[in-house]
Amino acid sequence: MNIKPLSDRVLIEPNPAEEKTAGGLFIPDTAKEKPLAGKVVAVGPGTSEVTMEVKVGDQVLYGKYAGTEINVDGKDYLIMRQNDILAII
Numbered sequence: 001m002n003i004k005p006l007s008d009r010v011l012i013e014p015n016p017a018e019e020k021t022a023g024g025l026f027i028p029d030t031a032k033e034k035p036l037a038g039k040v041v042a043v044g045p046g047t048s049e050v051t052m053e054v055k056v057g058d059q060v061l062y063g064k065y066a067g068t069e070i071n072v073d074g075k076d077y078l079i080m081r082q083n084d085i086l087a088i089i
Contacts, residue, residue: 003072005044005079010054012067012078014038037061037089041077052082061087 005011015035020026039059046052054060067080 003042003077003079005042007044008046008050008052008082009044009079010040010052010060010082010085011042012038012060012062012080013041014076014078034064036064038078046082050082054082054085054088059089060085061089 003011015037017035018027037059040054040056043052043054043056062078062080062085066084067078070077070079
């Protein structure tokens with residue numbers, strides 16, 4: 001991949017949406033929730049005020065409406081600022 005985030009931005013590959021409920025029922029595509037976790041794929045260099053705390057390979061949690069969705073080579077990614085990330089898991 002040749003995407004390099006700038007400043008304090010992070011590129012995240014969202015985890016796949018749940019296909020089944022805990023009880024075994026299949027969830028239709030129209031009812032699937034957006035995943036709120038994903039894997040960091042690329043990290044920007046940071047700024048003079050913001051040092052980057054996440055690194056490539058980290059699993060992170062982020063807000064429901066955080067980031068901008070992009071599609072590269074048929075794969076979906078989110079690009080967001082580091083301060084939109086809630087936690088490293």
